[in-house]
Amino acid sequence: MTGAPAGPRRGAAGGRRRTSSSVDPARLAAYDVLRAVGERDAYANLVLPGLLRERGITGRDAALATELAYGSLRGTGTYDAVVAACVDRPLGRIDPPVLDALRLGAHQLLGTRVPTHAAVSTSVELVRAGGAGSAAGFVNAVLRKVGRRDLLAWVDALAPAASADPLDRLALLHAHPRWVVEAFRDALGGDLEATERALAADNVAPHVTLAVRPGRATRDDLDPDLADGRWSPWAAVLGSGDPGAVPAVRSGAAGVQDEGSQLVALALAGAPLDGPDARWLDGCAGPGGKAALLTGLAAGRGARVLAVERAPHRARLVAQTAGAPFGDRPGAAVVAADSTSRPWAAGTFDRALVDVPCSGLGALRRRPESRWRRTPDDVAGLADLQRALLGAALDAVRSGGVVAYATCSPHPAETRAVVADVLTGRDDVERLDARAVLDQVAVRPLPSLGDGPDVQLWPHLHGTDAMFVSLLRKR
Numbered sequence: 046m047t048g049a050p051a052g053p054r055r056g057a058a059g060g061r062r063r064t065s066s067s068v069d070p071a072r073l074a075a076y077d078v079l080r081a082v083g084e085r086d087a088y089a090n091l092v093l094p095g096l097l098r099e100r101g102i103t104g105r106d107a108a109l110a111t112e113l114a115y116g117s118l119r120g121t122g123t124y125d126a127v128v129a130a131c132v133d134r135p136l137g138r139i140d141p142p143v144l145d146a147l148r149l150g151a152h153q154l155l156g157t158r159v160p161t162h163a164a165v166s167t168s169v170e171l172v173r174a175g176g177a178g179s180a181a182g183f184v185n186a187v188l189r190k191v192g193r194r195d196l197l198a199w200v201d202a203l204a205p206a207a208s209a210d211p212l213d214r215l216a217l218l219h220a221h222p223r224w225v226v227e228a229f230r231d232a233l234g235g236d237l238e239a240t241e242r243a244l245a246a247d248n249v250a251p252h253v254t255l256a257v258r259p260g261r262a263t264r265d266d267l268d269p270d271l272a273d274g275r276w277s278p279w280a281a282v283l284g285s286g287d288p289g290a291v292p293a294v295r296s297g298a299a300g301v302q303d304e305g306s307q308l309v310a311l312a313l314a315g316a317p318l319d320g321p322d323a324r325w326l327d328g329c330a331g332p333g334g335k336a337a338l339l340t341g342l343a344a345g346r347g348a349r350v351l352a353v354e355r356a357p358h359r360a361r362l363v364a365q366t367a368g369a370p371f372g373d374r375p376g377a378a379v380v381a382a383d384s385t386s387r388p389w390a391a392g393t394f395d396r397a398l399v400d401v402p403c404s405g406l407g408a409l410r411r412r413p414e415s416r417w418r419r420t421p422d423d424v425a426g427l428a429d430l431q432r433a434l435l436g437a438a439l440d441a442v443r444s445g446g447v448v449a450y451a452t453c454s455p456h457p458a459e460t461r462a463v464v465a466d467v468l469t470g471r472d473d474v475e476r477l478d479a480r481a482v483l484d485q486v487a488v489r490p491l492p493s494l495g496d497g498p499d500v501q502l503w504p505h506l507h508g509t510d511a512m513f514v515s516l517l518r519k520r
């Protein structure tokens with residue numbers, strides 16, 4: 046076992062001294078992203094692009110920096126377990142910059158094809174460059190131990206197949222907290238094979254998908270070389286390109302939006318409805334992706350959207366994405382207000398969406414560090430608000446009106462449990478088969494939609510974020 050290092054020297058401002066080093070720019074950038082995430086709770090997907098731009102890192106170096114930063118962050122729990130097995134004291138006693146260098150090294154050793162000597166020597170260089178040169182020997186020794194086994198051998202050592210709980214193994218092998226593994230298993234009806242595929246899919250970076258905003262552009266306005274989406278008639282796949290370089294995105298005629306989110310908006314718009322169809326509500330609108338799609342669809346039918354968002358700065362974003370007029374027709378009306386206080390007369394709307402605040406466990410592939418930041422308390426802490434928002438949306442629609450309850454999370458406590466709880470207290474609501482509605486609105490039938498009536502999308506089954514949607518009709 047290897048001892049933890051003495052604390053490194055700090056610069057005058059209390060930060061770490063950066064000395065000149067031979068570390069390549071890609072690794073240095075990845076390391077700096079890990080430090081920003083650890084030190085200031087930054088979001089890697091926001092920090093990394095600016096950092097690459099600032100340092101002029103492009104092409105293969107940019108791809109390497111991205112892979113190393115995102116891979117190390119996604120794998121943090123697993124790499125920490127491996128490092129813990131190679132040192133003789135709690136990880137909390139390792140200086141955080143040194144621990145980040147170990148995570149980056151462990152990812153290269155266990156999650157990439159980087160040769161051992163390169164993974165070890167560059168990690169040693171990183172701690173030296175960060176002013177923690179006294180930890181160089183420690184990092185060297187720990188990573189040499191880490192590199193003696195591959196990932197599967199480490200999983201076998203730490204969670205032996207014969208004795209370990211299968212969920213512990215899945216958590217370690219696919220780098221998810223155990224409580225998230227349990228939630229996925231429950232959402233997938235206890236199917237461990239499907240759970241494993243869902244976890245693995247979270248570790249694959251998604252393509253960037255665009256949504257053309259109806260009434261503002263058509264699919265033909267985008268580069269014809271972009272592939273169509275799999276499900277949404279409004280989707281185009283940008284792959285790994287820069288959305289900011291697409292003129293339609295710059296003008297607001299299209300936006301970045303996962304196809305799962307597009308399908309949720311399309312499901313609300315496509316749900317069968319008798320009677321008037323003129324007033325639509327988006328009760329949780331910020332930052333406005335779904336409101337923008339809904340507003341265009343509504344405008345095509347002569348309907349109007351009221352977009353309500355509690356946070357004023359997010360309401361301003363909604364106004365930008367959905368508020369612009371369509372020629373002589375108005376865009377969405379945007380209001381900064383609390384939807385649970387029902388700032389509208391009961392029975393006003395024909396259709397309503399509540400895309401409620403949630404844990405975001407359905408979008409883990411986009412936010413590499415978030416799985417380790419979320420806790421079961423986050424889920425429990427949102428339940429009352431989710432129920433209140435759904436209750437308010439049901440009160441907002443007229444008799445015969447339709448409500449879509451949506452989350453970007455497959456956690457049963459945020460999805461079917463909320464719907465069941467709210468419906469238990471009311472006899473004025475019926476459930477619609479969201480699968481049948483999606484079949485109508487999608488460009489091709491979606492497979493594996495389960496027993497219904499609600500729909501749970503999955504990255505491993507549909508290539509979308511794990512969005513949930515329940516369609517409810519007021520009797």
Ligand SMILES: C[S@@+](CC[C@H](N)C(=O)[O-])C[C@H]1O[C@@H](n2cnc3c(N)ncnc32)[C@H](O)[C@@H]1O
Pocket residue numbers: 306328329330331332333334335336353354355356359382383384385400401402403430
């Ligand atoms: C999951 S996000 C919605 C995403 C949005 N539908 C989109 O497609 O861009 C949930 C939003 O609900 C807002 N929110 C939370 N509580 C609210 C409330 N009581 N009333 C209105 N909006 C609320 C949050 O600020 C957040 O912007």
